[in-house]
Each structure stands twice: as structure tokens, then as C-alpha cells.
Amino acid sequence: MASVIGQFLRRSSTLVRISCTVQARVASGLPHIQQYSSSSSSSTEEESMTSPEGGARMSKSMLAYQQRAEAHDKFMADQIAERTLMLPSSTFSPRHPSNVFIKKKAAEFDISGRPFHTFFYTGYPAYYQALHDLGKTMISLDQFANRMAHLKVENESQAFNCGGSEWVSKAELSNKFLEELHDKHYIFFIQSMNRLIEHPYSSRAQDFIMRFRKVVITTQNKEEIPKLMYTAEGIPYMTGSGKRKHTEATVTVYGRGSGKIEINGQDMRFFKVIQDREQVVFPLQFTNLLGKVDLVANVTGAGLSSSAGAIRLATALALCSFVDEHMREKMRLAGLLSKDFRVKERKKPGQKGARAKFTWKKR
Known part of the structure; x- marks a missing residue:
């Protein structure tokens, strides 16, 4: 009984002190600050929604949610503004509508669910x-x-x-x-x-x-094809030059010929390998002028295969004056008018050749 009376007196003294404090703050003109207790869950929920002045309060989670919603609304407004087509005078970041509005397929089936296309169920x-x-x-x-x-x-x-x-x-x-x-x-x-x-x-x-x-749009400039020149006898001719590795060749092609080929004062037997001979006559075969023109070539430099390549390029360049534009385009696509920039790759130290390796033995 004594403990109950003591607890009652302690609570009453606390209430008296609070009331005195409130009366003193009101008398001095200061706003009253209500003290909240965390012992009661119901009072805490009510206080989180209302302030002591009677105004609405907001929790931190609700405030963060509202800020995110406002940021999303602003972002969507900016996106809609970008899709709006403006006049050229006020355009600062123009984008074509096809880049903004992605193409989408229309409905591929009717109201009853039957597909329009025969290959609908293939997926493509x-x-x-x-x-x-x-x-x-x-x-x-x-x-x-x-x-x-x-x-x-x-x-x-x-x-x-x-x-x-x-x-x-x-x-x-x-x-x-x-x-x-x-x-x-x-x-x-x-x-x-x-x-x-x-x-x-x-x-x-x-x-x-x-x-x-x-x-494919080609940006290369068309080279001006020189016109045919004529000898004193009225025979048309044209001269071309070509290079391959360290070899240079100068070829003169004469029209109204019989197919004679002269290389450094010799005939086709200047080349011992059949492949080199085929290289020389290939431009004539490609343009259907084999046996109709004569060819005189002068080659300087070492190497038979490189000499054949230089003569082939020089012959093709000289034949451009004998053919029309369509044939010149076919020659370009066939690679006859392009210089061969390939060179022999040097031998590497510690190796048998440029790429070949010595035989490796474990013992």
C-alpha cells in the first residue's frame, strides 16, 4: 500500500512541475512545446501525422517518395519536350522523328486471333x-x-x-x-x-x-586518261610505266599490230617460268586485244617475278587509252590498275626465315 501511495505522489509532483513550466512559458509569451513520450504507440502514430500547432506532418520515407515522384514528373516532362517538333529557329538539339519514335510492327492478327501472315508461326x-x-x-x-x-x-x-x-x-x-x-x-x-x-x-x-x-559512294577522283598519240606513219600508240618491288618497267603499246611482244630486245622467252609469261599477256587477254596490238617493254632491276608484275601494270595503264570507260571500270575491279605494294619480308634473327623457325629438339 505504501508503494502505491509513493508512486502516486511521484506522478502528481511531475504533473505539477509540467503545469508550472507551461504556465510560465505562456505568461512570458513563448510558444508551448509539448513533450512526447515513446511509451504509447498510438500517441506516436497520431503525432507523426499532426504537429502541435495542428498542421500536417510527414515522415522521412513519405518525403523521400514525394521527392522521387517530383523528379520523375520533371524527367517525363523533359522527355516529352524533346519529342516535340520545334521550328528550326528555336531548335538546339534536333533529332529526326525516326530516331525518337522507334518503328513497331502493327497487329499481326485479326480480332478473332488468326494471324495475317502465312509464316507468322515461324517467328520471323x-x-x-x-x-x-x-x-x-x-x-x-x-x-x-x-x-x-x-x-x-x-x-x-x-x-x-x-x-x-x-x-x-x-x-x-x-x-x-x-x-x-x-x-x-x-x-x-x-x-x-x-x-x-x-x-x-x-x-x-x-x-x-x-x-x-x-x-557505295566512292570519293576517289577520276584520273584523266591521256589521248592516243600517233607516229609519223599514223600508227596510234601509248606509253605506260609501272613498278614492282625494286623493278621499273616502261611499256609502249602500238595499235594495228600483229601481237608481237618484245622485252629488253627479246621475245617472251625472256621469262623462263610460264606464270611470268601469263602475267605479261593477261591485260591483253582481259581487254580482248591479244594479237591486235604490239608491245615493247624495257625493264630495269633484278627479279623475274617482279619484272613481270611491273610490265603487267605498265601494260594495263597504257591500254586504258585504247578501251572505253566500261572496260576501264572492269579493269579497275579486276585489280589491273592497282600497284602491288607487297615486298619480301625480312629474315628475323634467331629464326630460319621471315616466319619459319628452326627445328626444336628437347634434347
């Missing part, structure tokens, strides 16, 4: 549709070739000319089909298209082939 309908069109094109070209053979019509090869263009990349092909293709899909598609190009009448399918090729 546009890709397999292109392969199907390729097969139909190949069949039509074969039928045309059989008809020409049946009619015994002999025409020159009408194969597609791949010069000045190249295949689209895997990413470009995926964007064209709006499908995410794998490497095996791209490799198989390019191999199939190459088979189509190898067809002797593939030029008839030029429109289909160019759907998957892009034109």
Missing part, C-alpha cells in the same frame, strides 16, 4: 517471306534460261554487276524486317543471295537484289 515472317521471294525469283530465272536454250539463242552472260554496291549489314537487315535476326539467319540469307547473283541471267532480278544492297 518477313525474313522467310524474303527467302520465299528469292526462291520464286530463282525459279523464274531458270525457266527463262531453259527457254533461251530451247530457242538456241546465244547471248552473252547477263549476270548482275556487283560493282559499286555491297550487302546491307545484319543490323540494317533486322531494321528492314523489323525482326531481331541471329547470325545464322544473316549468313544463310547472304549465301542465298550470292547464289542468285551467280545466275547467268541475274541482271533480270536487279530490282529484287538491290533491295538488300546499298550503293
Whole structure:
């Protein structure tokens, strides 16, 4: 009983001290600060939502959430502003709409759920549709070739000319089909298209082939081709020079000839190896001028293979004045007008040769 009375007196004395403190602060004009106790959970929840002045309070977690929401709203507003097309006078960061709004496929099935495309369930309908069109094109070209053979019509090869263009990349092909293709899909598609190009009448399918090729813009300047010069007898001729390794060659090609070839005062037996002789006459064979022009070459330097390469380049450059623009382009694609910069690789110390190694023995 005594303990209960003592506890009651201690609580009453505490309340008296608090009331006196409150009355003193109110009398002096200071705001009253309420003391909160953590012993009662219900009072804590109410105090976290309301302040002593009666205003609404906010917890730290709720304040952080509100700040994140405001930051997200600001970010979305900036994104929408970037997509807004502005006048050129006020554009500071222009982007094409195709780069902002990514292309997406439309609905590929009707209201009942039936797909529109036959190859829908393959997962790559546009890709397999292109392969199907390729097969139909190949069949039509074969039928045309059989008809020409049946009619015994002999025409020159009408194969597609791949010069000045190249295949689209895997990413470009995926964007064209709006499908995410794998490497095996791209490799198989390019191999199939190459088979189509190898067809002797593939030029008839030029429109289909160019759907998957892009034109390569060449920045090289066209060299001015010198005009033919004439001797006192009225024979046209042109001189060209070429280099290969440490060998230099000067070749003069005369028109209205009989196919005579002279190298340092000798005939073709100047070269002992058949391959070197083929190198010399290859430009004449390529331009269909073998046996129609005469060739006089002077070579300085050591090495028979390098001499043949220098004569070949000089002959091709001289023949450019005898042929038309179309043939010059074919010569360029064949590599006849390009200098061969290859040189012999030096022997490395501690090795048998440039790349070869000595035989290694464990013991």
C-alpha cells in the first residue's frame, strides 16, 4: 500500500512541475512545446501525422517518395519536350522523328486471333517471306534460261554487276524486317543471295537484289586518261610505266599490230617460268586485244617475278587509252590498275626465315 501511495505522489509532483513550466512559458509569451513520450504507440502514430500547432506532418520515407515522384514528373516532362517538333529557329538539339519514335510492327492478327501472315508461326515472317521471294525469283530465272536454250539463242552472260554496291549489314537487315535476326539467319540469307547473283541471267532480278544492297559512294577522283598519240606513219600508240618491288618497267603499246611482244630486245622467252609469261599477256587477254596490238617493254632491276608484275601494270595503264570507260571500270575491279605494294619480308634473327623457325629438339 505504501508503494502505491509513493508512486502516486511521484506522478502528481511531475504533473505539477509540467503545469508550472507551461504556465510560465505562456505568461512570458513563448510558444508551448509539448513533450512526447515513446511509451504509447498510438500517441506516436497520431503525432507523426499532426504537429502541435495542428498542421500536417510527414515522415522521412513519405518525403523521400514525394521527392522521387517530383523528379520523375520533371524527367517525363523533359522527355516529352524533346519529342516535340520545334521550328528550326528555336531548335538546339534536333533529332529526326525516326530516331525518337522507334518503328513497331502493327497487329499481326485479326480480332478473332488468326494471324495475317502465312509464316507468322515461324517467328520471323518477313525474313522467310524474303527467302520465299528469292526462291520464286530463282525459279523464274531458270525457266527463262531453259527457254533461251530451247530457242538456241546465244547471248552473252547477263549476270548482275556487283560493282559499286555491297550487302546491307545484319543490323540494317533486322531494321528492314523489323525482326531481331541471329547470325545464322544473316549468313544463310547472304549465301542465298550470292547464289542468285551467280545466275547467268541475274541482271533480270536487279530490282529484287538491290533491295538488300546499298550503293557505295566512292570519293576517289577520276584520273584523266591521256589521248592516243600517233607516229609519223599514223600508227596510234601509248606509253605506260609501272613498278614492282625494286623493278621499273616502261611499256609502249602500238595499235594495228600483229601481237608481237618484245622485252629488253627479246621475245617472251625472256621469262623462263610460264606464270611470268601469263602475267605479261593477261591485260591483253582481259581487254580482248591479244594479237591486235604490239608491245615493247624495257625493264630495269633484278627479279623475274617482279619484272613481270611491273610490265603487267605498265601494260594495263597504257591500254586504258585504247578501251572505253566500261572496260576501264572492269579493269579497275579486276585489280589491273592497282600497284602491288607487297615486298619480301625480312629474315628475323634467331629464326630460319621471315616466319619459319628452326627445328626444336628437347634434347
